[in-house]
Amino acid sequence: MTRSNAPLVWSLFGAGGVLAALVGPALVFVTGIAVPAGILMSHDLMSYQRMFGFAQSWAGKIIILAVIVLFLWHAALRIFHMLHDFGIHPGVASKLICFGLPFLCTVAAFYWVLPI
Amino acid sequence: MSAQMDKRRPYVRSMNSWWKRDPFFVRYMVMEATSVLVALYAVILLVGLLRLSQGEAAFNGWLGALESGPSILLHVLILVVFLYHLWSWFKVMPKTLPMIFVNGKKLPADTITYTGVLLAVVVNLIVLIILV
Numbered sequence: 001m002t003r004s005n006a007p008l009v010w011s012l013f014g015a016g017g018v019l020a021a022l023v024g025p026a027l028v029f030v031t032g033i034a035v036p037a038g039i040l041m042s043h044d045l046m047s048y049q050r051m052f053g054f055a056q057s058w059a060g061k062i063i064i065l066a067v068i069v070l071f072l073w074h075a076a077l078r079i080f081h082m083l084h085d086f087g088i089h090p091g092v093a094s095k096l097i098c099f100g101l102p103f104l105c106t107v108a109a110f111y112w113v114l115p116i
Numbered sequence: 117m118s119a120q121m122d123k124r125r126p127y128v129r130s131m132n133s134w135w136k137r138d139p140f141f142v143r144y145m146v147m148e149a150t151s152v153l154v155a156l157y158a159v160i161l162l163v164g165l166l167r168l169s170q171g172e173a174a175f176n177g178w179l180g181a182l183e184s185g186p187s188i189l190l191h192v193l194i195l196v197v198f199l200y201h202l203w204s205w206f207k208v209m210p211k212t213l214p215m216i217f218v219n220g221k222k223l224p225a226d227t228i229t230y231t232g233v234l235l236a237v238v239v240n241l242i243v244l245i246i247l248v
């Protein structure tokens with residue numbers, strides 16, 4: 001029997017789903033609405049110095065990677081199954097797009113955050 | 117389909133728009149479709165990370181883009197989608213978890229859903245309080 005990578009992908013899907021529910025709405029509100037529009041929060045919260053300092057710490061790196069990578073893999077599995085629901089059956093092309101792109105983004109996220 | 121089957125011309129019910137046939141399927145599709153904006157938000161953050169790694173000027177450009185009207189409107193939409201994700205995630209959780217028994221009785225689905233939603237609301241508020 002060939003080994004399946006389904007449990008790995010499903011774990012990432014589940015972890016991403018939980019994280020998106022637990023912190024997603026708050027993060028979107030802060031990074032996309034409150035800070036850019038200056039509602040309730042100051043622009044300084046996301047200033048270059050603060051974000052750079054955050055990304056320099058190991059805790060910051062782990063949080064940044066967890067949010068980006070897990071959100072992406074969570075979405076990837078859903079989009080993969082959604083394509084199936086719309087009649088695009090699992091094949092090399094849909095797997096390349098749904099799992100190849102998040103894989104590249106994962107590598108890129110590590111590549112960009114680790115040297116900071 | 118083989119040529120022989122074509123000759124018989126069997127009736128094959130179309131699967132086009134199957135999910136519009138039943139409100140339950142529509143809700144399922146809306147839940148699945150939240151993933152598109154979750155992915156978009158992750159990509160927006162990933163671009164922010166790239167710009168952060170490129171220096172202050174690059175990062176300020178990304179911040180400037182976030183301040184534009186269309187970006188804020190988009191994030192309002194993303195926020196709505198994340199809130200729907202929060203709800204739907206715990207709505208289906210009773211079906212995805214193994215059955216839980218308390219004092220020999222099956223834990224009701226609503227208990228699991230509302231406990232999860234409450235937990236998520238509290239964690240989101242804690243994140244907001246930390247950041248304010």
